[in-house]
Amino acid sequence: MASPAADDYLKTVFAHTEWQDAPITPSVLAAKLGIAPSSVTEMVKKLAAAGLVSHVPYGAVRLTDAGTARALAVIRRHRLIETWLVREFDYGWDEVHDEAEVLEHTISDRLLEGIDARLGRPRFDPHGDAIPDADGRVEREPxxxxxxxxxxxxxxxxxxxxxxxxxxxxxxxxxxxxxxxxxxxxxxxxxxxxxxxxxxxxxxxxxxxx
The missing domain is CATH 2.30.30.90 (Ferrous iron transport protein A (FeoA))
Structure with missing residues (x-):
């Protein structure tokens, strides 16, 4: 399931539990994505069939190991781009999210690696969110x-x-x-x-x- 829409779902599921423990439900996922609940239900079924999430009807949506790895890869792109825009182009930290939402689906792995190297392998984005490394490792203190x-x-x-x-x-x-x-x-x-x-x-x- 290689698609920007699938990546957005996985990224949102991961981010929901990054700073708190309550799992995400389809209704909350729909609200965060601004999508009709029926559309979320269909996509969650597709993601589950692809082995990227686990889900029971009316229950929480959880990432599988494969889904977590893919979510971290997308989040790495997003947060590196945000950091790049702030440091290299003088964007404000309130301006970078929407730009990164677009660019994360378009830049090549080679360019992403170049951005990471140029920035000195940053560990956190401008908002303090941890940037996963190329192997998906994340550092975060209590x-x-x-x-x-x-x-x-x-x-x-x-x-x-x-x-x-x-x-x-x-x-x-x-x-x-x-x-x-x-x-x-x-x-x-x-x-x-x-x-x-x-x-x-x-x-x-x-x-x-x-």
């Missing part, structure tokens, strides 16, 4: 969602979700960046001693080291 972190917790910002460009711009304007050390307060975080309010949406979109 984390906690900001909304779940206790007041007084001190940690580095590991990741900011890239799903909402407006939120990314707001987080950047507030002075919160990947790699910054923050202390959790009742109303937000402090960075370099400055108090920064963080709303509920940001609390659900920022991950810290433990």
């Amino acid at each position: 984390f906690v969602l900001l909304a779940d972190a206790a007041v007084g917790h001190v940690g580095r910002v590991l990741r900011v979700s890239d799903q909402d460009p407006d939120l990314l711009r707001a987080v950047e304007a507030a002075g919160v960046a990947v790699g910054a050390e923050v202390r959790v307060t009742p109303s937000g975080v402090t960075v370099d001693g400055a108090e920064l309010p963080v709303g509920e949406a940001a609390g659900q979109a920022i991950w810290l080291s433990v």
Whole structure:
């Protein structure tokens, strides 16, 4: 099943459980992809027949080993492209997702390898998401969602979700960046001693080291 649509499904299933444990259901998958549930049902059946996912009716969709390997290959392309656009073309971190969605299906393996080498084999993309290496290995340290972190917790910002460009711009304007050390307060975080309010949406979109 070599198709951009299949790759998008596999990438979405993987990404859903990358930073939390609840498995993805067909209805959630449909919502994330913006596709009718009936279309998702048909594609999931095809992916299952191809040995890329496991699924029982009305149950969760899970990647098989083969599906995970393919999802990681697509995610590697996507995140390397995002990093390339930010570093080499001065894109903002709020601008790269849609560009990478297109380019990940079109560039050659040779060009991808050249991008990886030019960038110095980066381990993380601009949002803090881990970039799988060529063998599909991923490095990630223990984390906690900001909304779940206790007041007084001190940690580095590991990741900011890239799903909402407006939120990314707001987080950047507030002075919160990947790699910054923050202390959790009742109303937000402090960075370099400055108090920064963080709303509920940001609390659900920022991950810290433990």
